[in-house]
Amino acid sequence: MSRITLSKLAHSYLANPTSEADYALKEMDHVWDDGGAYALLGASGCGKTTLLNIISGLVRPSQGRVLFGDRDVTDAPTTERNIAQVFQFPVVYDTMTVRDNLAFPLRNRGMDAAYIARRVDQVARMIGMESELNRKARGLTADAKQKISLGRGMVREDVNAILFDEPLTVIDPHMKWELRTQLKALHREFGHTMIYVTHDQTEALTFADKVVVMHDGRVVQMGTPEELFETPAHTFVGYFIGSPGMNLFDAEIAGSEARLQGVKVALGAAYGPTTGRTQIGIRPDYVTISDEGLPVTVKRVEDVGRHRIVRAEFAGQPLNAIMPEGVSLPAEPRVTFAEGKINVYANDWRVAPVGA
Amino acid sequence: MEKTQNNKAWFLVLPVLVLVAFSAILPLMTVVNYAFNDTFGNNQFFWAGIEWFDDMIHSERLRAALGRQVIFSLIILAIEVPLGIFIALNMPKKGFWASFCLVLMALPLLIPFNVVGTIWQIFGRVDIGLLGHTLAAMGVDYNYTNDPLDAWITVIVMDVWHWTSLVALLAYAGLQSIPQAYYQAARIDQATRWSVFRYIELPKMKGVLLIAVLLRFMDSFMIYTEPFVVTGGGPGNSTTFLSIDLAKMATGQFDLGPAAAFSIMYFLVILLISWVFYTVMTNLDRAESGEENR
Numbered sequence A: 001m002s003r004i005t006l007s008k009l010a011h012s013y014l015a016n017p018t019s020e021a022d023y024a025l026k027e028m029d030h031v032w033d034d035g036g037a038y039a040l041l042g043a044s045g046c047g048k049t050t051l052l053n054i055i056s057g058l059v060r061p062s063q064g065r066v067l068f069g070d071r072d073v074t075d076a077p078t079t080e081r082n083i084a085q086v087f088q089f090p091v092v093y094d095t096m097t098v099r100d101n102l103a104f105p106l107r108n109r110g111m112d113a114a115y116i117a118r119r120v121d122q123v124a125r126m127i128g129m130e131s132e133l134n135r136k137a138r139g140l141t142a143d144a145k146q147k148i149s150l151g152r153g154m155v156r157e158d159v160n161a162i163l164f165d166e167p168l169t170v171i172d173p174h175m176k177w178e179l180r181t182q183l184k185a186l187h188r189e190f191g192h193t194m195i196y197v198t199h200d201q202t203e204a205l206t207f208a209d210k211v212v213v214m215h216d217g218r219v220v221q222m223g224t225p226e227e228l229f230e231t232p233a234h235t236f237v238g239y240f241i242g243s244p245g246m247n248l249f250d251a252e253i254a255g256s257e258a259r260l261q262g263v264k265v266a267l268g269a270a271y272g273p274t275t276g277r278t279q280i281g282i283r284p285d286y287v288t289i290s291d292e293g294l295p296v297t298v299k300r301v302e303d304v305g306r307h308r309i310v311r312a313e314f315a316g317q318p319l320n321a322i323m324p325e326g327v328s329l330p331a332e333p334r335v336t337f338a339e340g341k342i343n344v345y346a347n348d349w350r351v352a353p354v355g356a
Numbered sequence B: 001m002e003k004t005q006n007n008k009a010w011f012l013v014l015p016v017l018v019l020v021a022f023s024a025i026l027p028l029m030t031v032v033n034y035a036f037n038d039t040f041g042n043n044q045f046f047w048a049g050i051e052w053f054d055d056m057i058h059s060e061r062l063r064a065a066l067g068r069q070v071i072f073s074l075i076i077l078a079i080e081v082p083l084g085i086f087i088a089l090n091m092p093k094k095g096f097w098a099s100f101c102l103v104l105m106a107l108p109l110l111i112p113f114n115v116v117g118t119i120w121q122i123f124g125r126v127d128i129g130l131l132g133h134t135l136a137a138m139g140v141d142y143n144y145t146n147d148p149l150d151a152w153i154t155v156i157v158m159d160v161w162h163w164t165s166l167v168a169l170l171a172y173a174g175l176q177s178i179p180q181a182y183y184q185a186a187r188i189d190q191a192t193r194w195s196v197f198r199y200i201e202l203p204k205m206k207g208v209l210l211i212a213v214l215l216r217f218m219d220s221f222m223i224y225t226e227p228f229v230v231t232g233g234g235p236g237n238s239t240t241f242l243s244i245d246l247a248k249m250a251t252g253q254f255d256l257g258p259a260a261a262f263s264i265m266y267f268l269v270i271l272l273i274s275w276v277f278y279t280v281m282t283n284l285d286r287a288e289s290g291e292e293n294r
Helices: A048-056 A098-108 A113-127 A142-154 A173-190 A201-207 A225-230 A235-240 B008-036 B051-057 B060-090 B096-110 B113-123 B130-137 B148-176 B180-188 B193-221 B225-230 B242-252 B256-293
Strands: A004-011 A025-032 A037-041 A063-068 A084-086 A161-165 A193-198 A210-215 A218-223 A247-250 A252-254 A257-260 A263-266 A278-282 A287-290 A297-303 A307-314 A317-324 A334-337 A343-346 A349-351 B037-039 B045-047
Touching: A004 A048, A025 A048, A025 A063, A025 A218, A037 A048, A037 A201, A048 A161, A048 A193, A084 A142, A084 B180, A098 A113, A098 A142, A098 B193, A113 A142, A113 A173, A142 A161, A142 A173, A142 B180, A173 A193, A173 A201, A193 A201, A210 A225, A210 A235, A218 A225, A218 A235, A235 A247, A235 A278, A247 A257, A247 A317, A252 A278, A287 A317, B008 B037, B008 B051, B008 B256, B037 B256, B051 B256, B060 B148, B060 B193, B060 B242, B096 B148, B113 B130, B113 B148, B113 B225, B148 B193, B148 B225, B180 B193, B193 B256, B225 B242, B242 B256
Parallel strands: A037 A193, A037 A210, A084 A161, A161 A193
Antiparallel strands: A004 A025, A004 A063, A210 A218, A247 A278, A252 A257, A257 A263, A278 A343, A287 A334, A297 A307, A307 A317, A343 A349, B037 B045
16 A cells, blocks of 8 residues: 555646647645545546556556556556556456455455454445345446446455546445445555545545545545535536536626626635636535625525525626525515525636635 | 238249259259169169168278368468468568568469469479478478378478468458457556467457368368369378369269269268367357356
8 A cells, every 4th residue: 555646647648739729637636645545637638548557557647657656657567566456347257256256356366264264254245235246246236336346346355446437336335335435445445545426426535534626637625525615626526526516607896796797796805916717606505595785686496305405696697595494585576695604716726715 | 901921922033943953953962863873874774772872871981081181271270370370460561561461371262273283283293393302402301292290391391381361351351340449458457468469369360260261171171173283192191181182083984973972071061070160169159158048
């Protein structure tokens, strides 16, 4: 087990990349601490899988280095890295029994038979397949096969890291919770570094201590679920995390005030001059609709059960707000923004207030 | 609404039935006719019952040819299947060289059988053939026209040259259908090259290999043209396989009755072996995955 460092790493699938757009992964420096549980969150095609494959050695990066601890493994083949990876779709060895499938990585490492038998039983219990150990893996259902893939990923105790590439896509919803809980338990027990790729924010936020959000080949923010929610570093994070995503309004910033087409909004903190496209962002959860504040035009209200989502128009731009159950919409609705919950963005990146 | 029963559409099948009758059933019945009758020409037939079959079953000559045939088929299968798999494993997976290899591999398959025979007949000749003459110059005592072993080696090498491509191409197609994720998972699991072959490639190729073995078995069991052109079944009878023997009997000696009986048994044997092989393989398959129904 070791810390994984990515240094000046970038990758392009083209032989001769010319512009930045040719890179699936833009240059990045990133450190995965030993024993951390990370979620790698991002939309499809943002480079998550490429990043995982570079860490496991399935893909060699076009530039930069990968370090396990202090050892440079950039050119080391996958087999030397002793790393586990579970793919999105199940990969099982059809002609082997479930038991042999689970034992396969251990046998390849030349572990002794007694240890293998013990470890396979443990893992089988974890994935709930003890009763099927002697069956051939072929002909099992997709989620049973994926459980075997997960089991194979977890069976080695000495791996440097376990990488999960959207492993629960094919699994039944109720089983998803159970398996995710198992993975967390496993993490607590053995302290493996785990990187869990997903595009499902609930999955990311429940699994990980640290969530890494990727967008367009870049890591745009790494932080705790709370940090991602309260202070998204990039408008993509604001939009991607939370349901519905953060409200963003084009605005001009003047000190501690934002101007949106003549409407003034107090920011609660002072900002220096900004360049480029300037936006302010506020979570729907921090928008209160009542008969006080700034005027809005309500378009429609969606009842999602535990609360309602108000779709409205504010200063000519769309706005979403969360309204608790039991509160009725006033005849002339107005909005107020919770103090200190507004973030300012210049060219999509968050601007810190002066003195912060 | 009442459904009206109208089966007249079946008549549409009639042309096909007529065609099949003329192309397959009638010729076959001619052979059957010869097999159960004796004839002295002039379209005069005398009932012979199973006499010809009896003769053929007890014929030393036929048994010897059958023995040679089985040995030949087993040898070429034992060479061509592993060799074909080996070639397929080492062929480039994509790009220009993949296409190049595919075309190169397909070439022998496109050459007419008697041309293949002629090529090797000349190639192996000690006086003018590149191979034969070179071997002779190197001091190797090689002459397929009077040494049975040399004749066998020549015929087998020729068949391997001609048909290994078929196995290789089928195996290659099987390999190409394996998703990349399997190889990646194997690397993650630190599998050896042998394990990858044994647990990923071979199981995924099983279906096409089954077809390859069947095709190669049937073809080799019926082989005629190439050895006939090269050795003419000799020296002596050493490379006289079933088809060559049959042709000698039917068109050389005009023993039409025995030859017809021989043909029918020959056909049934091929059918039987292919059926047994196929049934055993598919049953194995079912037995393996059958556990899921428990």
